Structures are given as structure tokens and as C-alpha cells.
Amino acid sequence: MKLKLATWNINSVRARLHLIEQFVARHQPDILCLQEIKCEDSQFPLEAIRSLGFSHVEIRGQKAYHGVATLSRLPIERIECRCFNGTGEARHLAVRLGGKTRDSVTLHNFYVPAGGDVPDEKANPKFRQKLDYLSEMSRWFSDHDRKSASRMILVGDLNVAPLETDVWSHKQLLKVVSHTPVEVDHMARLRDAHDWIDVMRRHVPADEKLFTWWSYRARDWRQSNRGRRLDHVWVTPALREASRSMRVIDEARDWERPSDHAPVLVEFDL
């Protein structure tokens, strides 16, 4: 089965419906995973999204902040929403596609906490929360039954840029939240917890710069290019060979009132 899958931190779904329409018209994803929808489920623009062809929509929102949603042209079944570290924040949504067959695929949509400004667990509770969140994800995935849950895709804004080429300056970002060694280490442990494969880096070699986020504050984001790769697409080993192409749709960063994140689009043959 061919599947065009996209993940995008939309930074308010209500403020950026026009962007979703534009993206869908140009790239026709079968499934679009959104993060930071910033609204309650009841405020989600469901009719507008359905009219774009997404007959199957699962929403895990909350008031004002965070929130994830998975939009699909294909039938999906909601499996669960995990609330790590007991904050109750809407940061995860898992769905299954392909019904209850042997070939079904579980798709996890995550919005990992950003972690605040200061990369110090003691001085900054948000940084502590981010590390705890990543640790709980690791624990949860290492407890997963590997046989029954072997075909999995994990996408989302993981808010960590692991490689030196995932940031515009490795040296200058070593003490900046998102690229500190302790975060990179937590992400590595998460990856190892289920032998996850970094799909984006399967298509772009690790010695090439690759970003998905550019600050709103740059005068000219493309010219200064001070980006980071904060958004990710991972698969379990059973799907190692399944991705056919990957592209960061960076032109979306130039559209009217853009999100500071660009969509990541992957074509799979599942």
C-alpha cells in the first residue's frame, strides 16, 4: 500500500487553516499529523478539514496550548493517548491503519515538551519535564510487545535536534535547549528503546544540514538559515525499507502567516 504521510507543527490550527489547504492542494498527503493545534477538541475546524478529503479525523486537544491531531483519507482507529508525567497535557495520539490485520500499522503522533529557556534540570522545571517525558517514552516503548507492535511509525515535533548537522551551528547550540548533550542522550535512549530508524536521515546523509524549523525572529529566515531539525519521522525495523522518498516542504515557511515549522513529507510503500 502506498502512503503519503506528513507531519507538521502548525502553531495553531485555527490561525492557519489556509496553510493546511495550500499544503494539501499541492502535496495531497493521505495522512497529516499536526502538532500544537492550540485548541480544545470542540474548537477544531472539523468541517473545513473534512472538506479537504480527510474523512477520518482524530483530535487530542486542550485549551490554548499543545494538542495533536491526525487527519486521514484512509480509515484509522484511535488506539490511545498517553499522558506522560501526569501533567494531563495533550501531547500524544496513537492510531492504527489497516484494521486488525497482520499488516496493520500503528502511527504515533507526538509533541514533546519544548523545555523552556535554561538547560538546567534544577533551575528550570520545564527542562526537567522534557527530560522526564523522553524517559517515560523510552520506558513505555521498551515495554511494548515487539511482536504484536512491530510495524510502527512515530512522527512529530520531538523538540530535539540530535546531530551536529541538525542545527545551524553545533558549537553555538551546545548550551541551547534542543541541542544539549543531555537531551541528545535522552533521544538516543528513546531511539534504542525500540530500535527506531530515523527515516529522514535514510534519505539525507548525516553530513548534510537538514532543518525543519526556523525562528520567526530572523529578518530573512532563508538567507540566515539558522534552522534546526526538531521534527522527526521514525519507523520500527520491520518498516526499515518502506520509505520511498522524504522532503521537508520548506516553501511552506514562506507562505502567508506561516508556522515556524515546515511540514515533513514521506512516501511509504507499506
Added chain:
DNA sequence: ATGGCTTACAAAGTAAGA
């Protein structure tokens, strides 16, 4: 010059993003 902006919200100034 990695914060110069942008969002949400009991609505003018905070909190948050990263």
C-alpha cells in the same frame, strides 16, 4: 543580532514557544 516574532486569552499584558 538565538531573539529582532507570533500565538492564545475572562483582553492588557502575560505566558509560551525553542
